[in-house]
Amino acid sequence: MKLKAILITGTLSVLTLACSAANAEDKLTQLKEQGFARIAIANEPPFTAVGADGKVTGAAPDVARAVFKKLGVNDIVASVSEYGAMIPGLAVGRHDAIAAGLFMTPQRCAAVAYSEPVLCAVEAFAVRKGNTKSIKSYDEIAKDPKAVIGVEGGTTEQKLATAAHIPTDRIVIVPDGQSGLKMLQDGRIDAFALPLLSISDLLSKAKDGSLESIAPVQGTPVQCDGVAFRKQDTALRDAFDVELKKMKASGEFAKIVEPYGFSAKAAMSTSRDKLCSASN
Incomplete structure (x- = not known):
């Protein structure tokens, strides 16, 4: 048997x-x-x-x-x-x-x-000019009780924000890059996170001199x-x-x-x- x-x-x-x-x-x-x-x-x-x-x-x-x-x-x-x-x-x-x-x-x-x-790409933030010295990493955003970051839902950027212990009420989920940039322009968020080439593309199309990018974001790896x-x-x-x-x-x-x-x-x-x- x-x-x-x-x-x-x-x-x-x-x-x-x-x-x-x-x-x-x-x-x-x-x-x-x-x-x-x-x-x-x-x-x-x-x-x-x-x-x-x-x-x-x-x-x-x-x-x-x-x-x-x-x-x-x-x-x-x-x-x-x-x-x-x-x-x-x-x-x-x-x-x-x-x-x-x-x-x-x-x-x-x-x-x-x-x-x-x-x-493969490095991580970047889009910020308003003048914020490049105070916002260089997810950890710095986490430590600033007033700083708010925008990310697209389900992305590596959302994971990095969560891993840095940024409170959920200071992580704004946006549907796409254009929405994130608009929220940054309107002052509703202090940084918008995406890979550098995506941020660069958004900024070049926006032609808004009040915005600039930070890259690479400190403490983040190259992603592929x-x-x-x-x-x-x-x-x-x-x-x-x-x-x-x-x-x-x-x-x-x-x-x-x-x-x-x-x-x-x-x-x-x-x-x-x-x-x-x-x-x-």
């Missing part, structure tokens, strides 16, 4: 692995057949952007589009999502992948299957994202990584990300394993 039970258990395990591999292979086949992959983005230039004509651009979607095309998936269809809703949306099948500057953390790595790094897939789609992620690696080696990757201001070298000098095991 024991031998029979072992044989049955072993057979079930083999069948489970076979089904899992088949399902993963079917996912890429499915995407090829439908001709596109659905991705979640945040409309946060230069990571992601949606033009007036509805065209999706930005460094993250451009990389995803190029890699998927090499896999036989001819296009991407993007939907704008708040950062906090991206992983839940991926889990229920609303998206096939996330390509949005969703930085890797151990917690996120436990929830999704990330590709190797794509975009990857394209995120569902945990059961690791075979699709692995196929994505193969083509991404080729693009990095050929220089095609640099040609996509560097015009947006990102460093290809930064993404190529680290790895998913390092970022997913980091303590930050």
Whole structure:
């Protein structure tokens, strides 16, 4: 009886692995057949952007589009999502992948299957001129009982603010970058936090001489994202990584990300394993 039970258990395990591999292979086949992959983005230039004509651009979607095309998936269809809703949306099948500057953390790595790094950035604050000396870090904001910071919900910036023990009543959640900048202009917050390239893009478009940026924010690490897939789609992620690696080696990757201001070298000098095991 024991031998029979072992044989049955072993057979079930083999069948489970076979089904899992088949399902993963079917996912890429499915995407090829439908001709596109659905991705979640945040409309946060230069990571992601949606033009007036509805065209999706930005460094993250451009990389995803190029890699998927090499896999036989001819296009991407993007939907704008708040950062906090991206992983839940991926889990229920609303998206096939996330390509949005969703930085890797151990917690996120436990929830999704990330590709190797794509975009890396340092943290920044947008502040009103005159505040650059008093606001240089999340810790300084935490110590000032009057200082209020704005962050987008579900972002690394929200996590950093919380980790610095800034009281929740002094952390204002905003839906997007434009809203955060408007609150800063109106004096409702003292700092607005985003990656440097996002802050720079907002400030250049605002053309408001009363605002400036602080970067890098003291005590914050360089953050890197990857394209995120569902945990059961690791075979699709692995196929994505193969083509991404080729693009990095050929220089095609640099040609996509560097015009947006990102460093290809930064993404190529680290790895998913390092970022997913980091303590930050």
